[in-house]
Amino acid sequence: MRIFVLVKHAPLLESTLRVSADGRGVDPVCLTYDINEWDRYAVEEAVRLKEKYGGEVIAVSVGVNCDATLRKCLAMGVDGAIKVPVEVGFDACQVAEAIVDVLRGEMFDMVLSGFMSQDANNALVGGLVATMLGIPFATAVTRLSVEKGEVLAVRELEGGYSEEVLLPLPCLVSVQSGINEPRYVSIMGIKAARSKELRERVVALREPAVVVERIYFPPTRKAEILGGAPSEVASKLVKLMKVKGVI
Amino acid sequence: MRVFAVVERVSEGINPVSFELLNLANMIKMGGTSEAVVVGGADRPLLDSISRSADKVWVLKGGQLEEYNPETYADVLVQFFKRETPDVVLLGSTSQGCELAPLLAVQLNCPVVTDVVGVTVAQEGLVVSRYIYQGKLMADLRVKRLPCVLTVRQGVFKEGARTNGELKELSLAPSKPPRRRTVRVVAPETGEVDISKSDVIVAVGRGAVSSIQLAKELANVLGGAVAGSRPVIDSGLLPKDRQVGISGKTVKPKLYLALGISGAFQHVVGMKDSELIIAVNKDPQAPIFAVAHYGVVGDVQEILPSLLSKVVEEKRK
Ligand SMILES: Cc1cc2nc3c(=O)[nH]c(=O)nc-3n(C[C@H](O)[C@H](O)[C@H](O)COP(=O)(O)OP(=O)(O)OC[C@H]3O[C@@H](n4cnc5c(N)ncnc54)[C@H](O)[C@@H]3O)c2cc1C
Numbered sequence: 267m268r269i270f271v272l273v274k275h276a277p278l279l280e281s282t283l284r285v286s287a288d289g290r291g292v293d294p295v296c297l298t299y300d301i302n303e304w305d306r307y308a309v310e311e312a313v314r315l316k317e318k319y320g321g322e323v324i325a326v327s328v329g330v331n332c333d334a335t336l337r338k339c340l341a342m343g344v345d346g347a348i349k350v351p352v353e354v355g356f357d358a359c360q361v362a363e364a365i366v367d368v369l370r371g372e373m374f375d376m377v378l379s380g381f382m383s384q385d386a387n388n389a390l391v392g393g394l395v396a397t398m399l400g401i402p403f404a405t406a407v408t409r410l411s412v413e414k415g416e417v418l419a420v421r422e423l424e425g426g427y428s429e430e431v432l433l434p435l436p437c438l439v440s441v442q443s444g445i446n447e448p449r450y451v452s453i454m455g456i457k458a459a460r461s462k463e464l465r466e467r468v469v470a471l472r473e474p475a476v477v478v479e480r481i482y483f484p485p486t487r488k489a490e491i492l493g494g495a496p497s498e499v500a501s502k503l504v505k506l507m508k509v510k511g512v513i
Numbered sequence: 514m515r516v517f518a519v520v521e522r523v524s525e526g527i528n529p530v531s532f533e534l535l536n537l538a539n540m541i542k543m544g545g546t547s548e549a550v551v552v553g554g555a556d557r558p559l560l561d562s563i564s565r566s567a568d569k570v571w572v573l574k575g576g577q578l579e580e581y582n583p584e585t586y587a588d589v590l591v592q593f594f595k596r597e598t599p600d601v602v603l604l605g606s607t608s609q610g611c612e613l614a615p616l617l618a619v620q621l622n623c624p625v626v627t628d629v630v631g632v633t634v635a636q637e638g639l640v641v642s643r644y645i646y647q648g649k650l651m652a653d654l655r656v657k658r659l660p661c662v663l664t665v666r667q668g669v670f671k672e673g674a675r676t677n678g679e680l681k682e683l684s685l686a687p688s689k690p691p692r693r694r695t696v697r698v699v700a701p702e703t704g705e706v707d708i709s710k711s712d713v714i715v716a717v718g719r720g721a722v723s724s725i726q727l728a729k730e731l732a733n734v735l736g737g738a739v740a741g742s743r744p745v746i747d748s749g750l751l752p753k754d755r756q757v758g759i760s761g762k763t764v765k766p767k768l769y770l771a772l773g774i775s776g777a778f779q780h781v782v783g784m785k786d787s788e789l790i791i792a793v794n795k796d797p798q799a800p801i802f803a804v805a806h807y808g809v810v811g812d813v814q815e816i817l818p819s820l821l822s823k824v825v826e827e828k829r830k
Contacts, residue, residue, distance in 0.1 A: 277646075279646060279647055279649065279775065280796070282796075282798065283646060283649055283650060283798060285650075292646070292650065356652070356654060357624065358625065359618065359619075359624065359625065384646070384647060385645060385646055386645055387627075387628065387643075387644065387645055387646075387647060388626075388627050388628075389611055389627055389628075390614065390615055390625060390627055392615075393611070393612060393614070393615030393616065394615040394618065394619060394625075396615070397615050397616050397618075397619035397620065398619055402584065402691075402692040402693045403612075403693075404612075404693065405608070405611055405612050406608060406611070406760075418696070420699075421608070422608070422760050423608045423698070423760075424607065424608060424759055424760060425701065425759075425760070425761075425762075425763075426700075426701025426702075426753070426754070426756075426760065426761060426762065427698060427699065427700060427701060428698070428699045429695055429696075429697065429698045429699065430695070430696040430697050430698075430699065431693050431694065431695050431696060432693065432694045432696055433692065433693050434692050437692075437693075443743060443744065443747050444743070444746065444747030447748070474657075475623075475624035475656065475657050475658055475661075476624050476625075476626055476654050476655070476656050476657070477654065477655050477657065478652055478653075478654055478655075479640060479652075479653040479654065479655050480652070480653040481645070481650055481651070481652050481653075482650070482651055482653075483649075483650060483651070483798075484644065484648070484649075484650070484651050484800070484803060486803045487802055487803060488802070488803055488804065488805065488806070489792060489802040489803070489804075489805040489806060489807055489808035490806065490807050490808070491797075491802075491807075491808045491809070491810060492807055492808065492809050493810075496811070496815045496816045496818075496819040497819045497823075499809050499811065499816055499819070499820075500816065500819035500820040500822075500823040501823060503791060503807075503809070503820055503823075504820070504823045504824060504827055506789065506791065506807060507735075507768060507824070508827070510767055510768055510788070510789045511767070512712060512713050512735060512737075512767050512768045513735065513824065513827050513828065
């Protein structure tokens with residue numbers, strides 16, 4: 267099987283966030299980046315499919331600074347990596363088009379993506395890429411197998427429900443967290459993967475139809491914050507619990 | 514403006530988010546129309562209830578439309594929207610809406626934004642608001658051209674004007690059979706404890722996994738149950754039926770103690786109506802503090818042992 271997996275080099279949410287001076291972005295100084303959480307599951311799943319059915323996995327990432335994430339994918343067992351060195355904004359269609367430009371000339375059986383990115387939270391790129399390529403897709407997939415040339419995917423629905431769907435190949439699957447346990451990559455592993463190929467593919471971007479006007483902190487901070495040393499805080503919490511009648 | 518809301522049928526009738534879409538449609542139509550689209554039809558009482566929130570209700574009927582399939586639904590919706598020329602198409606930010614949105618946006622060649630919580634009509638296009646960074650920040654986005662497709666977060670547009678819309682039926686069949694097929698829908702597994710019945714929930718997030726044993730003990734002493742956010746369930750530390758949130762359970766205990774939980778919307782949906790919410794998180798920017806009644810900015814590993822011993826002491830009295 268030839269599988270493409272889409273990955274984003276995304277800011278970690280543990281960072282203390284600051285709005286940038288122009289009010290339209292997040293101050294990059296306060297951010298640290300890594301592979302997007304959902305994409306880590308997608309890469310792991312792609313590598314497992316390759317280990318089971320043979321073939322090749324290629325990671326694709328859009329962004330000027332995504333080398334570290336692509337190297338991590340290579341260390342996780344991906345065979346090749348394609349970097350699309352363009353700066354994209356918030357418009358998910360623009361990102362999807364850049365990826366589709368890369369995939370159009372390629373043969374593949376499957377495309378895997380993460381369900382969403384931890385920064386933009388659009389949950390769109392997978393579905394857009396599939397629709398632009400004209401292949402069927404399933405989102406929020408928590409279990410995946412390939413049988414007789416078809417993909418059996420378990421899609422998560424609301425409230426603990428799920429549905430099983432069958433998709434012919436080629437297709438796209440957007441992967442939900444928890445589908446697997448992504449393997450650990452050591453610094454040594456990343457170093458060892460240096461010999462693997464990281465190609466660049468330049469594409470022309472279309473004008474974005476969705477642009478950021480303003481970024482800001484959400485207006486509400488409802489909670490009353492209880493301060494003090496741990497034991498003081500604990501006493502205050504116990505008092506609250508007593509008032510509520512749970513102690 | 515012609516604002517269309519795609520109604521989501523579920524086994525119990527209609528997903529409540531569909532009415533919220535119509536409320537939003539009525540807010541932004543600006544002298545235009547709010548129009549509901551029901552794919553596959555519905556029974557008369559349901560259609561009547563929809564028509565009370567819409568200027569028009571379109572019922573698209575045809576073969577292969579009884580059961581939801583993203584491809585057949587998008588197929589007839591695209592046919593319909595090519596005829597009826599919307600300015601805005603609204604979908605719920607649900608598992609169905611998430612699939613239909615990209616299908617419609619690409620096939621109608623229009624911009625798409627998901628999980629919208631605010632919409633204002635601008636001189637050119639729209640300005641929509643949504644959370645980013647899992648609820649830590651917000652963004653106002655300009656959608657530069659119409660028509661556009663928006664998925665809308667549930668629970669935001671609850672109030673709306675009443676109208677009395679006319680019903681229109683249309684026969685539309687998918688132009689080709691779907692490639693994706695649904696095999697079956699699987700109901701959630703049930704374990705020995707039903708957290709939705711518990712008065713006290715001690716919930717463990719990714720920031721409290723190393724304290725999970727203490728959290729269990731605290732839940733025990735308080736006569737409650739331990740639950741978790743998704744990453745904790747994903748990593749197998751607690752069973753699936755202990756997950757609180759959109760893809761887990763909805764709970765409404767007297768006390769919800771959120772330990773090391775960031776407060777992503779998908780989690781908050783499942784616990785926001787708890788009577789007393791107390792959150793412990795070391796990040797003062799964590800969105801959980803926007804839903805909690807009381808917050809402690811601190812390390813769970815330092816606070817939980819003190820809390821447990823104080824509660825034990827109190828119980829002994
Ligand atoms: C379609 C979909 C469905 C989803 N369904 C659900 C669902 O049903 N339920 C759910 O929970 N999530 C769900 N999610 C995932 C959700 O988006 C979040 O990823 C998840 O809720 C985050 O869990 P968390 O807050 O435990 O972890 P994180 O986001 O990693 O947050 C950990 C928090 O712990 C804090 N912390 C770290 N260390 C400490 C410490 N020592 N002391 C105190 N605080 C500390 C950090 O500051 C941070 O705020 C869903 C996502 C999608 C896309």
